[in-house]
Amino acid sequence: MRINDLVLGLVMALLGAITVWASQDFNxxxxxxxxxxxxxxxxxxxxxxxxxxLALRSFQQHRVLFSWQGQISLSHTLACLVAVxxxxxxxxxxxxxxxxxxxxxxxxxxxxxxxxxxxxxxxxIIAIVSTILIWIVFAQLLHVPLALGILEEVVY
Amino acid sequence: xxxxxxxxxxxxTWEVLVVILGASLFGLLIGSIPGLTATMATALLxxxxxxxxxxxxxxxxxxxxxxxxxxxxxxxxLLRIPGTPASAAYTDEAYLMGRQGKLGQxxxxxxxxxxxxxxxxxxxxxxxxxxVADFALQFTSDEYFWLALLGLSCAxxxxxxDALKGAISMLLGLLISMVGMDSVSxxxxxxxxxxxxxxxxxxxxxxxxxxxxxxxxxxxxEIGMSSLPTPPPVDKPFQGVGRLMWRYKGGxxxxxxxxxxxxxxxxxxxxxxxxxxxxxxxxxSRTPEKFGTGHPEGLVAASSANNAALSGAYVPALVFGIPGxxxxxxxxxxxxxxxxxxxxxxxTADATLVNAIFIVFVLANLLxxxxxxxxxxxxxxxxxxxxxxxxxxxxxxxxxxxxxxxxSMLDVWLMLGLGILAYVxxxxxxxxxxxxxxxxxxxxxxxxxxxxxxxSNGELLTLFDRPIAATxxxxxxxxxxxxxGSSVRSVWRSRTTTASP
Numbered sequence: 001m002r003i004n005d006l007v008l009g010l011v012m013a014l015l016g017a018i019t020v021w022a023s024q025d026f027n028x029x030x031x032x033x034x035x036x037x038x039x040x041x042x043x044x045x046x047x048x049x050x051x052x053x054l055a056l057r058s059f060q061q062h063r064v065l066f067s068w069q070g071q072i073s074l075s076h077t078l079a080c081l082v083a084v085x086x087x088x089x090x091x092x093x094x095x096x097x098x099x100x101x102x103x104x105x106x107x108x109x110x111x112x113x114x115x116x117x118x119x120x121x122x123x124x125i126i127a128i129v130s131t132i133l134i135w136i137v138f139a140q141l142l143h144v145p146l147a148l149g150i151l152e153e154v155v156y
Numbered sequence: 157x158x159x160x161x162x163x164x165x166x167x168x169t170w171e172v173l174v175v176i177l178g179a180s181l182f183g184l185l186i187g188s189i190p191g192l193t194a195t196m197a198t199a200l201l202x203x204x205x206x207x208x209x210x211x212x213x214x215x216x217x218x219x220x221x222x223x224x225x226x227x228x229x230x231x232x233x234l235l236r237i238p239g240t241p242a243s244a245a246y247t248d249e250a251y252l253m254g255r256q257g258k259l260g261q262x263x264x265x266x267x268x269x270x271x272x273x274x275x276x277x278x279x280x281x282x283x284x285x286x287x288v289a290d291f292a293l294q295f296t297s298d299e300y301f302w303l304a305l306l307g308l309s310c311a312x313x314x315x316x317x318d319a320l321k322g323a324i325s326m327l328l329g330l331l332i333s334m335v336g337m338d339s340v341s342x343x344x345x346x347x348x349x350x351x352x353x354x355x356x357x358x359x360x361x362x363x364x365x366x367x368x369x370x371x372x373x374x375x376x377x378e379i380g381m382s383s384l385p386t387p388p389p390v391d392k393p394f395q396g397v398g399r400l401m402w403r404y405k406g407g408x409x410x411x412x413x414x415x416x417x418x419x420x421x422x423x424x425x426x427x428x429x430x431x432x433x434x435x436x437x438x439x440x441s442r443t444p445e446k447f448g449t450g451h452p453e454g455l456v457a458a459s460s461a462n463n464a465a466l467s468g469a470y471v472p473a474l475v476f477g478i479p480g481x482x483x484x485x486x487x488x489x490x491x492x493x494x495x496x497x498x499x500x501x502x503x504t505a506d507a508t509l510v511n512a513i514f515i516v517f518v519l520a521n522l523l524x525x526x527x528x529x530x531x532x533x534x535x536x537x538x539x540x541x542x543x544x545x546x547x548x549x550x551x552x553x554x555x556x557x558x559x560x561x562x563x564s565m566l567d568v569w570l571m572l573g574l575g576i577l578a579y580v581x582x583x584x585x586x587x588x589x590x591x592x593x594x595x596x597x598x599x600x601x602x603x604x605x606x607x608x609x610x611x612s613n614g615e616l617l618t619l620f621d622r623p624i625a626a627t628x629x630x631x632x633x634x635x636x637x638x639x640x641g642s643s644v645r646s647v648w649r650s651r652t653t654t655a656s657p
Contacts, residue, residue: 001580001583001584002583002584003580003584005584008584012324012327012328015331016327019331022346023345026341026343026345027341027343029340029341029606029609029610031613032609032610032613032614033614034606034609034614035341035343036338036340036341036343036345037343038606039330039334039601039602039605039606040331040334040345040346043327043330043331043334046323046327047324047327047328047331050320050323050324050327050643051324053320053643053644053647054320054321054324056647057320057646057647057650058650060647060650061650072377072378076377077377080373080376080377081373081576081579083376084369084372084373084376084551084572084575085572085576087548087551087555088551088555088568088569088571088572089572091555091568092565092568092569096565104552107552108548108549108552111548111551112544112545112548115376115379115380115543115544115547115548116542116544116545117380117544119544122545126545126549130549130552134552134553134556137204138556138560142204142207142560143207144556144559144560144563145563146556146559
């Protein structure tokens, strides 16, 4: 997924400008001209300079703004990207409500089943076994409070 | 002597030994699978090490990375696909040896030379680190500021062909490192009102996002696009290996030493050490024409160098707290999570721990022989693990791992966001190494600079008052001039290229 360096350079320069702007009001140390804003302003200024340099370099090369290279289709790559985002977002949003033991097997089954092109029974078995193993390692041995969600009332 | 005895007692406990064995097997699995790197193995291990004592935690990372680098040679020799970037320099050579019926010998050379290189690296690490640490005890915030800045700058310089993109990647890392409460003034910065960000962005979601999620996003679409061929069987892995090692003993020793020194340079890791030593071995060879045809000489040199570089990277990491590569950046993060700040004081305050780390290095390298042999024998099975199963499991591990450090869903979101950012950057040829080094070194650079300014009442030139600081400062400024010069030159070149018909 090639994004033109002109776009990336301008985004970086903009990020640098926001950093400099957001750091203006940070206090300096007593009797000093330096403070919490000095370093962010320096980093932001460098980001503006180097971002503009990147943009200028790319501007002279007259390349397309966006191009797709490689043998794998853009739609398939985007589908994989969306799958990962949905899986992580699903975990973050649903686990506190439904609980790790319910969300994880579903997420893993769907992901493995989709990626293995329909081997759903294999996906289900692996999902259940790995959820149990992760639960034992993290929740039981390492005492990470993986959420039980609605199962909390059932367990306790 | 007492420190050594204490260190031995620390290492030879069931906990540490089991951790070393388990982590080695984990590194073996990750390294053997093409596309998964030693850095990814380390990033995935960190959530588990978070719950361990410092020594088992470091042992796990040392053992896993050494094993992953060695295991990365296996798919290279079997299928011409390097398991990790550190094996890429000599993949063709090992594969072509296999085509000549010397597959076992190629893998045996990889394994044995890795062990020798690793041991040379540990010897130099154990000898050099205390000496440099003694010297570094005189350092003040001035020297540390310049040293950290020099480390960052060198990391950009060696990160790839495009220094401009490397520098931007580093600046993004510095931005990440500035989130939270400033350690000197106590000012809260860039938290957007989120109280969980007051203590800064935790290193764990950053590591997992940059190295595991980004890699997953790159690898997932490739599933099912091409299937790995069945690897050929490996016969007699150590036949003729001793004879070859003896014949090329000079190159092996040179590569071990040079690999360690390259590893000690900030940003230059095992892969760069491997490429340089392969090229050097070819240049110094009496039969350079045989290189690229399945000749073991380059294999001997590069295999020794990449494992030696792993140890070399620990010299600046332990002595100055300046990471030599991405893996030691992670190690420093782990040590800091455990309340140990790497630096010259560690050699006096935690001398037993430092000695124990050296012993772990030796153990992990010696373990390479039996476990590496096991990996060679079991390569067919490891390579048959379906990626459609493996990658979702890695994703689950990433999510739970990111959550585990602070029990915070914010870390899971940060991991995802940084993973997508790293994916976009890598796809557009921005190196990620400088970013993670900047996340670790950003607070070191800033806090030492502020301390120096407070001491000198804001006089910038006092940063050059002390001779070592002045030398380091001049070097850092030279590197920055070179970086900016190279960036401006690249703009100029692109203009003249476009202008010419």
